[in-house]
Amino acid sequence: MKAKPDFPKYYPLYLNISGKKCVVVGGGRVAERKVERLLDCGAVVEVISQKMTPLLMDYSLEGKIVHRKGAYKSAMLSGAFLVIAATNDTSFNGKIGQDARRLRMLVNIVDDPKQCDFIVPSLVERGDLRIAVSTGGKSPALAKKIRKDLEERYGYEYSLLVDILGELRERIISEGRGSDENREDLEAVVYSEVLDYIRTGRLSEIGALILRLTGVEMEVKVR
Numbered sequence: 001m002k003a004k005p006d007f008p009k010y011y012p013l014y015l016n017i018s019g020k021k022c023v024v025v026g027g028g029r030v031a032e033r034k035v036e037r038l039l040d041c042g043a044v045v046e047v048i049s050q051k052m053t054p055l056l057m058d059y060s061l062e063g064k065i066v067h068r069k070g071a072y073k074s075a076m077l078s079g080a081f082l083v084i085a086a087t088n089d090t091s092f093n094g095k096i097g098q099d100a101r102r103l104r105m106l107v108n109i110v111d112d113p114k115q116c117d118f119i120v121p122s123l124v125e126r127g128d129l130r131i132a133v134s135t136g137g138k139s140p141a142l143a144k145k146i147r148k149d150l151e152e153r154y155g156y157e158y159s160l161l162v163d164i165l166g167e168l169r170e171r172i173i174s175e176g177r178g179s180d181e182n183r184e185d186l187e188a189v190v191y192s193e194v195l196d197y198i199r200t201g202r203l204s205e206i207g208a209l210i211l212r213l214t215g216v217e218m219e220v221k222v223r
Contacts, residue, residue, distance in 0.1 A: 010119060010136060018042030021079050025072055025096050026086035027052035030110055034084050037120065039064060046080075048072050049087075074099040082106040082118070113137025122147040127159030128166070157198040164206065164220055165189065171216050185214040 022038050024031050027049030035056060038045050047056060048068040060067040068076055072092075077083055083100040085093035085107065093109045097116075100107035106117045113119050113136065121132035122143040131150055133143045168189065172182050189210060197206050206220040 008114065008116075008136070010134070012132070012134070014130075015082075015118075017081060019044060020081035021046065022082050022084070023048060023077055023080040024084045024086055025049065025093075026084075026088075026110075027056055028086070028088065029053060031084075031086040032056055034086055034108075034110075034120070035059065035065060038084075043081075046076075048076050072096070074103070077103055077105065080105050082108070085109045124150045124154060126154055126156055127162055129154070129158050129162045155199075157195060160198050161195060164194070164210075164218075168210060168214065168216060168218060171218065172214065175216075185216075188213045 017038065018041065020043055022043040023046045024034050024038070025048045027047060031047065031049065032053045032055055035045055035047060039059075044066075045064070046066040046068055047060070048070075050069060050071075052060070052067065056065065056067075059065045077100060080100075080103075083096065083105050085096040085100075087093055087096075090112070093112065094115065097107045097109045101117075107115075108118055108120065109115045116137070119134065119137050121134040122140070124131040124133070124147055131154065133146045133150065135143050165186065169182075169186060172185055177185075192209060192213060194206060194209060197203065197209065203220050207218055210216055210218050210220075
């Protein structure tokens with residue numbers, strides 16, 4: 001079964017929105033979820049809405065977000081890197097999308113992927129390991145199921161593994177080795193017993209394992 005020609009095929013990427021102004025129009029539960037993800041990524045978040053959920057009100061009082069209380073005007077989007085339209089009014093969301101595009105901003109319109117410049121995938125997070133799952137906006141329910149399956153497959157031991165591999169990669173690169181040798185050493189660790197050591201709490205043995213496989217001395221500590 002082929003996708004409809006007018007259904008967009010999204011280009012997968014990760015955006016750095018740290019310190020960038022991101023505007024959410026709407027103050028309900030859906031907007032709340034969008035705001036939480038934006039804050040987690042370091043965005044400067046402004047919410048445009050007459051009313052907000054208790055949590056968003058708390059964020060406003062704590063200075064975590066800026067609350068633009070009043071009727072929406074396109075000028076409120078000025079300076080935004082991206083815009084999320086999260087009201088319960090489909091036609092109003094469409095207008096916000098038009099305003100954002102006119103101002104050359106990326107826009108996400110909740111529950112209307114065909115009008116989105118980007119969509120937000122279902123996400124599995126294990127420290128710096130992030131696994132994004134998307135069905136192109138066709139079935140959030142399926143994306144959610146797959147995310148739950150992945151959460152069972154990839155436990156929190158992967159968070160420490162990513163940190164170990166990140167530090168090891170920096171050390172190997174600093175030694176000026178060739179790229180082929182770097183890749184071989186890092187893959188040797190990835191495919192070794194290192195995950196079993198983490199799962200069973202044998203952290204003191206990981207340094208010896210890395211030294212044997214790569215020749216790099218490294219002490220592994222729980223962060």
